[in-house]
Amino acid sequence: MVFIMAKISNEVLFRLKMTKGIGNIGILNIMKAAQTFDRDDFTEYELAHYAGLNRTKNQFLNEWWQTDEEKLEEARKHQQFITFYDEEYSELLREIYNPPAILFYRGDLSLLKKPCLSVVGARDASLVGQQTVHHLITPLIQDYVIVSGLADGIDGIAHKVALGNHGKTIGVIGNGLDISYPRHHGKLQEYMAKHQLVLSEYPNGTSPAKHHFPERNRIIAGLSLGTVVVEAKLRSGSLITCERALESGREVFAVPGDVLSGKSNGCHALIQEGAKCTFQTKDILDELLKS
Numbered sequence: 001m002v003f004i005m006a007k008i009s010n011e012v013l014f015r016l017k018m019t020k021g022i023g024n025i026g027i028l029n030i031m032k033a034a035q036t037f038d039r040d041d042f043t044e045y046e047l048a049h050y051a052g053l054n055r056t057k058n059q060f061l062n063e064w065w066q067t068d069e070e071k072l073e074e075a076r077k078h079q080q081f082i083t084f085y086d087e088e089y090s091e092l093l094r095e096i097y098n099p100p101a102i103l104f105y106r107g108d109l110s111l112l113k114k115p116c117l118s119v120v121g122a123r124d125a126s127l128v129g130q131q132t133v134h135h136l137i138t139p140l141i142q143d144y145v146i147v148s149g150l151a152d153g154i155d156g157i158a159h160k161v162a163l164g165n166h167g168k169t170i171g172v173i174g175n176g177l178d179i180s181y182p183r184h185h186g187k188l189q190e191y192m193a194k195h196q197l198v199l200s201e202y203p204n205g206t207s208p209a210k211h212h213f214p215e216r217n218r219i220i221a222g223l224s225l226g227t228v229v230v231e232a233k234l235r236s237g238s239l240i241t242c243e244r245a246l247e248s249g250r251e252v253f254a255v256p257g258d259v260l261s262g263k264s265n266g267c268h269a270l271i272q273e274g275a276k277c278t279f280q281t282k283d284i285l286d287e288l289l290k291s
Contacts, residue, residue: 007034013083014076015067016047017102018203021060024215026051027101031084079177079204080105088112096222096248100201103219106177106193111145111168117288118147118220118245120238121154121230122263129231129263132255133157136228139281141167144288147223149173149216150185150198154230154238159188163196170197172219174212176204217241225288226251228278232266239266242275251287253278 008031016027033050034040042050044064048057081104082088090112093099119137122129133154137146138161146162148155150171162169171192173181177200180186192198200206201215217237221227221244229252232238242252252275257264271277276287 021056107197117144118224119158123153125153141165174216175208176206181208218244221245
């Protein structure tokens with residue numbers, strides 16, 4: 001979806017985001033209707049209609065009517081966010097299917113305007129996998145912001161490689177910014193929230209949930225010119241990130257691995273499907289410099 005100008009106010013978008021019964025696609029539908037009809041004064045019934053709500057319509061309306069304005073304003077005071085309309089929003093992210101209408105953030109928003117490269121892979125990464133991230137990514141740190149999901153394994157290593165080489169990094173998480181998941185990454189997340197950038201599609205107080213992570217993965221892929229995947233099994237969540245990258249016309253760099261352990265079978269499948277077989281930094285640079 002492409003929007004020419006802002007119609008729905010950030011205040012209304014925030015309220016929609018905080019209301020149960022409507023998802024991101026529904027909010028995007030309302031934004032498109034506002035542009036189409038050149039209006040921003042929809043009633044709650046019109047909001048439900050243009051959002052395309054069916055099964056959750058009554059839940060949405062009840063939540064909308066019961067909104068406590070004071071609590072809503074208090075929630076706004078304790079959360080920083082940008083919307084699809086804002087200048088700070090990533091141009092690359094605007095191009096994807098189902099771009100987040102609202103992103104909550106802590107840290108340096110200017111990183112969204114810099115060239116980004118995402119790095120994903122196994123949570124139970126081997127020592128070789130960890131060393132591979134260092135080998136491939138270190139030469140790129142000064143030119144690209146490293147994006148990942150603040151998870152165990154390859155994600156955490158990618159963030160730390162960037163920080164250890166005085167680079168920049170963005171973490172995209174699947175819960176509220178006031179929660180750390182996994183818990184032992186709390187200090188890493190806190191540091192990045194102060195000195196780098198941490199993003200979430202979910203407001204404060206939102207606990208991690210299984211379905212949040214595939215949704216989070218489209219943001220990781222969408223922010224980046226390309227995605228590097230290291231040690232992904234055939235059913236790895238990292239493959240979802242790669243699928244979203246391919247859908248958006250972005251590069252996918254799959255690192256081959258041990259054929260006996262099965263740890264890299266997802267990477268091998270991606271290579272068979274046309275992803276770039278990647279074993280040196282030059283493989284990544286050659287493709288990125290073309291785009």
